[in-house]
Amino acid sequence: VQLVEYGGGLVQPGRSLRVSCAASGFPFEDYPMHWVRQAPGKGLEWVSRIEWNSENKAYADSVKGRFSVFRDNARNFLYLQMNRLRPEDTARYYCVKSGGSGFDYLFEQWGEGALVTVSS
Amino acid sequence: EIVMTQSPATLPVSPGERATLSCRASQSVRSNVAWYQQKPGQAPRLLIYAASTRAAGTPSRFSGSGSGTEFTLTISSLQSEDFAVYFCQQYNRWQTFGQGTKVEI
Numbered sequence: 001v002q003l004v005e006y007g008g009g010l011v012q013p014g015r016s017l018r019v020s021c022a023a024s025g026f027p028f029e030d031y032p033m034h035w036v037r038q039a040p041g042k043g044l045e046w047v048s049r050i051e052w053n054s055e056n057k058a059y060a061d062s063v064k065g066r067f068s069v070f071r072d073n074a075r076n077f078l079y080l081q082m083n084r085l086r087p088e089d090t091a092r093y094y095c096v097k098s099g100g101s102g103f104d105y106l107f108e109q110w111g112e113g114a115l116v117t118v119s120s
Numbered sequence: 121e122i123v124m125t126q127s128p129a130t131l132p133v134s135p136g137e138r139a140t141l142s143c144r145a146s147q148s149v150r151s152n153v154a155w156y157q158q159k160p161g162q163a164p165r166l167l168i169y170a171a172s173t174r175a176a177g178t179p180s181r182f183s184g185s186g187s188g189t190e191f192t193l194t195i196s197s198l199q200s201e202d203f204a205v206y207f208c209q210q211y212n213r214w215q216t217f218g219q220g221t222k223v224e225i
Contacts, residue, residue: 044156044164044207044217094163103169105215106154110163 001025001109003095008114011085019114021078021095029073032098034107035080037091047093048080049104063089085118092116122146122210126218133223139195141221143186143208151187152212158220159204167206168193198223 007019023033035047048069049058057069068081078095092113099106123146133139143153151171156164166175168184171191181196195202203225208218 043219044209046215046217099169103211105211106166106169107156107164107209108166108175110165112163 001097003097003109003111005093005095005111005114008093008116010117010119012120013085013087013118015085016081016083017085017116018082019080019093019116021111023076023078023095023097026097028076031100032104033071033078034096034098034105035069035078036094036096036107036110037089038094038113039088039091042091045091046105049098050078082116085116087118090116090118122149122213122216124208124210124216124218126206126208126221128221129219130222130224132225133198134225135198135200137198139198139202139223141193141195141206141208141223143191143193143218145189145191145210148188149210149212152210153184153186153191154209154211155182155184155193156207156209157202157204158207159201164207195223 002024004022011017032051034049037045037047050069066084071078092115094113095111096107097109098104099108125144127142153171155168157167158164167178172184183194185192205220205222207220
């Protein structure tokens, strides 16, 4: 299993950024996927979940209405579109594979993360 | 929301010693608890799930126990590579993480 995030960087408050995750080594289309973030020196915060077929999506209250998760099962990619970014969104964003059926919120495999810094 | 409280925040241990980390849930989560290890500069890694089942690749010196609201992660004999931050997580009702325990020399 390999999860590789792309697209982190420095962005001004109020702007947008998209992070991507390339998945390999498992049947991507069969698994719910998540984004989990970690602010510098802080703990883990779940951000978003997407069902295998994209029919169901969930978001943390802190990002609801600003972030959007989507996936491309044909290309084995997961995305997080982040709009109206705030300084408190500064964090490393991890792409995470769930444990599958019955273990939807068990975070079985993690990517190395993409660092997003929101600052003027 | 279920709150997961870890103790202690920091655990000073010498190599070869036993380490015991605690995690308490604000309500019963049955056995739906996982433990993750995060070394400096690395992503978290799943160590234990279902309170006591070791994930693939987890050394046998790591063991988990508990059910309901009280959970424990034990490292029987600390190796140098075990100094890290450990997070517990409940996934019984949605999910929540504990704030972490740093195991340091």
